[in-house]
Amino acid sequence: MSRTRQPLPDRRLAETRRVETPQGHTAFISVGYQPSSPLKPREVFYCEGFKSGSDLEYHMQDMCVLISLLLQFDMTPSDIARSLSRRKTEMGEVAYASLVGWVLEAVCQPPQWADQVTLADDPPEQEGRANET
Numbered sequence: 713m714s715r716t717r718q719p720l721p722d723r724r725l726a727e728t729r730r731v732e733t734p735q736g737h738t739a740f741i742s743v744g745y746q747p748s749s750p751l752k753p754r755e756v757f758y759c760e761g762f763k764s765g766s767d768l769e770y771h772m773q774d775m776c777v778l779i780s781l782l783l784q785f786d787m788t789p790s791d792i793a794r795s796l797s798r799r800k801t802e803m804g805e806v807a808y809a810s811l812v813g814w815v816l817e818a819v820c821q822p823p824q825w826a827d828q829v830t831l832a833d834d835p836p837e838q839e840g841r842a843n844e845t
Contacts, residue, residue: 715785718754725750725825728759729818733811734801737761739772743819750829753789753819755780768811775812779819789819 725745732738739761746752756776762769782792793816797809808814 717781717784718786720744720754720784721747723747724754725823726757727823729821731761731811731814731818733814734807737768741776741815741818743823745823751822751826754783756783756815756819772811772815775815779812779815789816792816793820 724747726742727745728740728742730738730740740759742757742759743753744755744757746754756779758769758772758776762772779789779792783789793808793813796813796816798806798813799809801807808817
């Protein structure tokens with residue numbers, strides 16, 4: 713079964729998020745959402761955080777492109793994250809073993825407007841239903 717990439721319109725909702733690693737690095741990404749389904753992440757862009765021109769910056773940019781392609785082929789962030797490596801931390805917890813996991817963890821978080829969209833998408837209550845048998 714082949715999947716088809718779902719291209720995105722030129723304008724769409726986006727939210728910038730902070731990604732922190734256990735090593736103390738902080739980076740920022742922007743998560744873009746499907747306009748017809750504003751809770752569905754469809755792309756990730758690296759914004760800033762690593763030294764300009766560094767290997768980490770290039771890895772982050774390329775990683776965001778690959779994650780975006782997977783999202784546009786209808787994979788969910790949790791599906792992608794489920795396949796990633798994990799390891800035990802010094803505190804004995806299990807955490808993602810790479811920057812890819814930390815980015816996907818940020819992508820999995822709902823956007824700030826999630827409560828508003830959920831309320832707007834709920835069907836209105838129909839009057840008179842209580843009297844029906």
